Amino acid sequence: MKIILGITGGIAAYKAAELVRLLVKKGCEVEVVMTDAATRFITPLTMQALSGRPVRLTQWDDMAHIDLSRGAEAILVAPATADFIAKIAQGHASDLLSSLCLARNCPLFLAPAMNRQMWDNPASRRNLAQIREDGVHVVGPLEGVQACGETGMGRMAEPDEIASAVLSSLSPKILSGKKFLVTAGPTLEAIDPVRVITNLSSGKMGYAVAQAALASGAQVVLVSGPTCLPRPIGAKFVPVASAREMRDAVMANVGGSDVFVSVAAVADYRVANPSSSKIKKGGTLTLALEPNPDILQEVANMKNPPFCVGFAAETGNLEENALLKMKRKNVPMLVGNLAQDALGRDESEIVIFGSGGGAKRLPRAAKTKLAAQLVEEIARAIS
Numbered sequence: 561m562k563i564i565l566g567i568t569g570g571i572a573a574y575k576a577a578e579l580v581r582l583l584v585k586k587g588c589e590v591e592v593v594m595t596d597a598a599t600r601f602i603t604p605l606t607m608q609a610l611s612g613r614p615v616r617l618t619q620w621d622d623m624a625h626i627d628l629s630r631g632a633e634a635i636l637v638a639p640a641t642a643d644f645i646a647k648i649a650q651g652h653a654s655d656l657l658s659s660l661c662l663a664r665n666c667p668l669f670l671a672p673a674m675n676r677q678m679w680d681n682p683a684s685r686r687n688l689a690q691i692r693e694d695g696v697h698v699v700g701p702l703e704g705v706q707a708c709g710e711t712g713m714g715r716m717a718e719p720d721e722i723a724s725a726v727l728s729s730l731s732p733k734i735l736s737g738k739k740f741l742v743t744a745g746p747t748l749e750a751i752d753p754v755r756v757i758t759n760l761s762s763g764k765m766g767y768a769v770a771q772a773a774l775a776s777g778a779q780v781v782l783v784s785g786p787t788c789l790p791r792p793i794g795a796k797f798v799p800v801a802s803a804r805e806m807r808d809a810v811m812a813n814v815g816g817s818d819v820f821v822s823v824a825a826v827a828d829y830r831v832a833n834p835s836s837s838k839i840k841k842g843g844t845l846t847l848a849l850e851p852n853p854d855i856l857q858e859v860a861n862m863k864n865p866p867f868c869v870g871f872a873a874e875t876g877n878l879e880e881n882a883l884l885k886m887k888r889k890n891v892p893m894l895v896g897n898l899a900q901d902a903l904g905r906d907e908s909e910i911v912i913f914g915s916g917g918g919a920k921r922l923p924r925a926a927k928t929k930l931a932a933q934l935v936e937e938i939a940r941a942i943s
């Protein structure tokens with residue numbers, strides 16, 4: 561996906577660096593266009609290094625304002641100053657970025673950033689109403705402390721929020737009206753108040769699945785064990801710790817779900833009698849373990865189960881183990897991966913096993929990309 565990122569002259573321009581990084585990470589080709597004022601806040605060199613392409617600064621080089629807007633899927637201006645929004649409202653073409661916006665044949669997204677009094681000014685109100693009426697998408701702003709020291713409305717939305725608003729709005733809504741329930745991350749089983757048994761899991765794949773389902777128009781509930789990841793914007797987020805908490809949260813939310821994707825690395829066992837005080841060290845410690853509920857199996861064997869998708873992280877014999885698991889848990893789709901290729905990483909390679917006996921191998925790619933392909937596969941299976 562090719563996106564033109566316009567940067568105008570506001571202090572929030574430094575956040576555009578993070579925005580480029582996020583868009584590139586999500587597989588976008590980002591073409592940066594900066595106004596003269598923007599170059600006072602952040603250097604074109606920074607943006608060139610992050611986007612991997614030369615930065616456009618002037619309309620006098622060639623007919624770029626036409627060429628660039630023809631090839632792009634969207635133009636995103638972040639930060640968009642009060643002055644730039646006024647230009648767009650009026651249809652000015654006085655520099656490369658405003659010319660591109662006027663000559664575009666793709667959606668335009670603006671992330672306003674300005675002082676709170678500029679934001680409240682009737683002229684800004686009028687301009688904003690006008691651009692909205694013209695079909696421009698406005699992301700943010702947020703309320704909070706501003707660079708000038710004042711507090712109020714006008715802070716630019718955070719880069720992850722802007723990236724996900726743009727990408728979600730551009731993806732085809734193949735899952736609109738569908739409800740997804742996703743589990744992600746590890747579970748923690750207490751040994752005593754400060755020690756746990758857990759599985760290694762970053763939560764990256766589960767969060768990517770939730771994000772991909774959201775981008776395809778689904779309603780998403782994400783039940784997650786502890787991770788360091790930001791919550792996907794737009795999902796109902798249910799944080800849990802133990803497998804039993806995860807099971808209860810899943811059962812409380814499964815009603816009405818069309819799809820259940822069980823990505824969580826649920827601990828198979830918990831400590832039978834966790835100590836209520838810290839166990840002091842010394843000698844051999846023996847812990848009695850008892851099995852945890854199998855959440856996926858329980859959901860898949862409900863009376864009217866949602867379409868269930870399991871995950872199997874194996875260290876070998878992937879196909880054999882995955883097929884056995886699929887049969888034992890009674891799930892129509894199972895995603896297999898090798899733990900050593902996937903754990904904690906941003907990339908993985910997966911095989912999707914279907915109930916028809918087919919196996920689809922997806923080569924090594926970013927988990928975000930694999931998750932989008934998996935969600936497409938699920939959409940096909942339930943249509």
Ligand code: C5P
Nearest residue numbers: 822823824826852853854855856870871
């Ligand atoms: O741990 P196992 O390899 O059996 O996990 C396979 C699938 O079952 C995964 O989708 C996992 O989320 C799910 N599971 C579960 N509850 C458990 C164990 C695993 O839902 N107690």
